[in-house]
Amino acid sequence: MMFLICSLVMTVKAFDADTPLEARRIIIRRSGGDVEMVELPWGLRPRERGGRPFTVIRVEGRTFPSHRCLVSASEFRFRSHGKHYSFALADGDWFYFSGIWRPVTRDWPESHAILTTEANADVAPFHDRQMAVLRRGDRMRWLDYGDAENNLLKPLPAGMFMDALLVRLGLALAIGLLVGLERGWRERDAPDRSRTAGIRTYGISGLLGGTFAALAESLDAVSVLVAGFLGFAAVFALYKAREAAHDDCPAIQRIALDTPTPKRAAA
Numbered sequence: 001m002m003f004l005i006c007s008l009v010m011t012v013k014a015f016d017a018d019t020p021l022e023a024r025r026i027i028i029r030r031s032g033g034d035v036e037m038v039e040l041p042w043g044l045r046p047r048e049r050g051g052r053p054f055t056v057i058r059v060e061g062r063t064f065p066s067h068r069c070l071v072s073a074s075e076f077r078f079r080s081h082g083k084h085y086s087f088a089l090a091d092g093d094w095f096y097f098s099g100i101w102r103p104v105t106r107d108w109p110e111s112h113a114i115l116t117t118e119a120n121a122d123v124a125p126f127h128d129r130q131m132a133v134l135r136r137g138d139r140m141r142w143l144d145y146g147d148a149e150n151n152l153l154k155p156l157p158a159g160m161f162m163d164a165l166l167v168r169l170g171l172a173l174a175i176g177l178l179v180g181l182e183r184g185w186r187e188r189d190a191p192d193r194s195r196t197a198g199i200r201t202y203g204i205s206g207l208l209g210g211t212f213a214a215l216a217e218s219l220d221a222v223s224v225l226v227a228g229f230l231g232f233a234a235v236f237a238l239y240k241a242r243e244a245a246h247d248d249c250p251a252i253q254r255i256a257l258d259t260p261t262p263k264r265a266a267a
Contacts, residue, residue, distance in 0.1 A: 027112050029069040029101060030143050040101060045108035056116045057100070059132060059153040067103075069112055070096040070139055080127045087123060087161045096139050098132040098153060121158035130155070176206020 024039045043053025073095060075088035089095055101112040115132040123130045132153045134142055141147045180202030 027069040041111045044113045059115045069099045069101045085126050090162045096134045120155035122161040176203040
């Protein structure tokens with residue numbers, strides 16, 4: 001179970017810049033005095049008929065006095081020089097991309113685009129641009145026009161992002177360790193050798209689940225995750241069988257020792 005839980009953590013949907021244009025995303029926006037979530041296609045109407053829709057818009061030299069929106073994410077991915085990169089906040093928190101939306105027109109549906117800024121120091125070695133990221137505490141300042149664009153739409157300080165794979169593997173390991181700690185505390189009064197697993201076993205299970213999920217995602221093959229789970233289940237079953245066999249040995253030896261030795265008849 002721990003293997004599956006941590007593999008699910010590793011497969012959380014991330015924002016991928018290479019997502020097809022026909023894909024729809026959920027945005028957050030103001031609607032009168034309320035905040036609503038709606039699903040809209042990604043890409044504003046191009047200037048010329050048949051042109052490529054505007055999926056991203058540079059913030060430099062622009063203001064956005066209306067139709068602001070947010071797109072929530074736990075990480076973002078992009079491709080640069082033929083390689084794929086993925087980043088998440090170093091503290092594991094989720095965040096928002098700042099964006100804008102436009103109403104439906106005669107020849108284009110209601111849609112949205114995401115704003116971009118210069119890359120921060122963590123992303124800059126791989127790409128010169130990135131989505132405009134807002135921490136959760138800044139989301140309403142963007143929606144409610146509570147601050148100037150140049151105070152909100154700017155790169156985050158260095159050290160805020162790290163490789164998303166490391167963040168997710170760390171989270172999978174932490175979940176395993178926490179579950180192991182809770183189980184160990186709950187079974188602290190159990191007899192020796194009666195515990196199925198401890199904090200170390202749960203930690204390894206969580207890390208393995210996260211690793212196999214990352215491999216499955218990288219190779220785009222769910223079979224890798226299935227094979228990993230079956231292999232883990234087989235090893236765990238073998239361990240339990242050997243543990244049960246080992247527990248039977250002292251009982252056999254005790255019975256043999258308690259059996260009286262027959263006395264020899266006197267010659």
